[in-house]
Amino acid sequence: MNREVKATAPSTLLALFVGAGVIGHVLVRQWYGEIPPLNWYMPIWAGVLALAEAVFGLRLKDRILRRRDAEPIEPIVAARAVALAKASAYVGAVLAGAWTGFAAYTAGEWGFLASAGRDTVICILGAVLAAALAAAGLWLEHCCRVPRDPNDPG
Incomplete structure (x- = not known):
């Protein structure tokens, strides 16, 4: 079974x-005085x-492209990195x-509530x-891409 993982849109x-943003605004408007x-x-x-993912992406890209005498990467590590990348982008x-x-x-309550300025x-x-x-x-997901083989007809 060959399933291709699509890039995050x-x-x-x-x-x-x-x-x-809309849900957060509505909830905060309703309960701002009750939250800690x-x-x-x-x-x-x-x-x-x-920051950790950006650095990991750079190191992973070097390993995928085998730059600077980097050892090859295990496929499961790349698959887990893609899962982490997608989850991080969504979260x-x-x-x-x-x-x-x-x-x-x-920001709209800045002049009216004492804590609004700091909270903003x-x-x-x-x-x-x-x-x-x-x-x-998104960067980590990009770094996980394997370059196309120039000899591959497809």
């Missing part, structure tokens, strides 16, 4: 982003994971949308780092 990520305060370190994990898009929806609400900054940081996670997922 940007339109899918955009739909996830918009959907999560945001801390600056909450969105940091997405940035750490994005990053959803989180970026949710953080953006949250930020849209808190944290939400913007979260949205940026989550978008970086989605981009790192």
Whole structure:
């Protein structure tokens, strides 16, 4: 059975982003006063994971193309990397949308609520780092592509 894995479509990520943004905004608008305060370190994990995936993608690409005397990669490692890449792109898009929806609400309340200014900054940081996670997922997916064989007629 030969199943080809399709590349992640940007339109899918955009739909996830918009959907999560709308849902996040509605939920935060309803329950903002009841949620615990945001801390600056909450969105940091997405940035750490994005950085790790970007570095992993570079090293994986070298191994796939056998650059710099890199040893060949096991097929199962490449398959797992593709699964990680797709999951990261989807999760990053959803989180970026949710953080953006949250930020849209808190930015509108900046002058009225004491915690809104701090929460807006944290939400913007979260949205940026989550978008970086989605981009790192797309990058890792790109790095997993095997170059076409020039002798292959198909």
